[in-house]
Amino acid sequence: MRDSASQPVDSPEYPPELARLPPGRHGLPREFVAHNQRERLIAGLAEAVAENGYAGTTIAHITRHAAVSRRTFYEHFNSKDECFVAAYDTVMAELRRRVGEAFDQEDEWPQAIRAGIAAMLEFLTAEPHLARLSMVEALVAGPVVVERYDSAIQSLVPYFQAGREGRPEEILAGLSPTTEEALVGGMVSLISRRIFADRTEELESLLPDLVEFTLTPYLGSAEAAKVARG
């Protein structure tokens, strides 16, 4: 689930305003040559969308924020939609990397889940523009992005499925095949509702609730609550 080819986020050739954004797709040398501009356009789109919403964003907004010419925009992207897809993929790759790393650092599964959720909330809180882009605006950015959004959410399912391992039979018998989907859906809905309402600063306080909610099916509520309180 982790992207082993990910690049350092704060590589020195990035202008400081981009240090927050990770590089784009990996393993494509030609893209790396031009990635400075491309990254700037992606960051420009994120700022423009935060200001105007996806529907209200124009290519002029994006190029102004990125401080590049319209022609440069079209060298990289055919349309606003295409630029949004690139931005979305960039944000999600970074989110996935952080969640994966946090998860892998813990030996015990319940603690790994807690660390993964904490990493996700931390990233979304620190980057409210990117949070909005990936969890709210993605849904209005057309079918291509919506499909990616759906599969990004589904890609969290295996983290939870790992919790089935070694559970007693009576617990496993109670876990229907859709349990993990429902847990992930519930978690994401709690998060995106707060981002939608511009209450991104509340996200980190959701940690104990989300941990307890997602661990309860596997550990029972008493044990899940204990892990949730940290």
Added chain:
Amino acid sequence: MGSNSTRRPLPGRQQLPREFIARHQRARIIAALAEETAEQGYRAVTVADIVRRAGIARNTFYENFSSKEECFLATQEFAMSTALERVVTAAGSFEKWPLRVRAGLAAFLGYVTEEPALARTCMVEALSAGPAAVRHYEESQQAFVSLFQLGRDVSPHGADLPETLEEALIGGVFWILYQRLTTSRPEEIPELLPELVEFALRPYLGVEAAGEVAAAESVEGVEGAPAG
């Protein structure tokens, strides 16, 4: 809704009251918007599509709604209030909370299955139809919050449950339904009842009791079901 909206006036009937015609037209427009939206996606649908599908004049559309957006919100309101009424009625015919939840969820899944176009419009397309539509969507989940919250009174650890539990449970249920509606597998929705019941009851009642209610063939014969 389909059969009602095409019903012709009875022969020999003088003239239908104006209010009836108006309501009838509105229902047809709403049905047409839902069908077009389910087929094409919200962004692509035009007023012209809706007018054609409903078989009405463009003027008639604008007598009822000022825009596609307003029509969309009315469609959401219509579907939500119908669904809510069904859930409340179904849940209300049981005394015990676990059975109320089961009956309410069954009624909701039933409605979603019966009206896949409306369901898709309200549970999938609403998310891309602008802030007012998203707000409506979120409000529609609130109806379930109060139904689920009653579980805190019967749960042995009700006082310790996380504050956001109901919100998360409903988000989970809606996400599962969203998945089935976007992958065009609405016919599988009724089969989801046992697992969704189990999912919703487990945090309150624990694995065993939740599983029992979920696995019961039907609500009749389960302890607490109405006699007869």
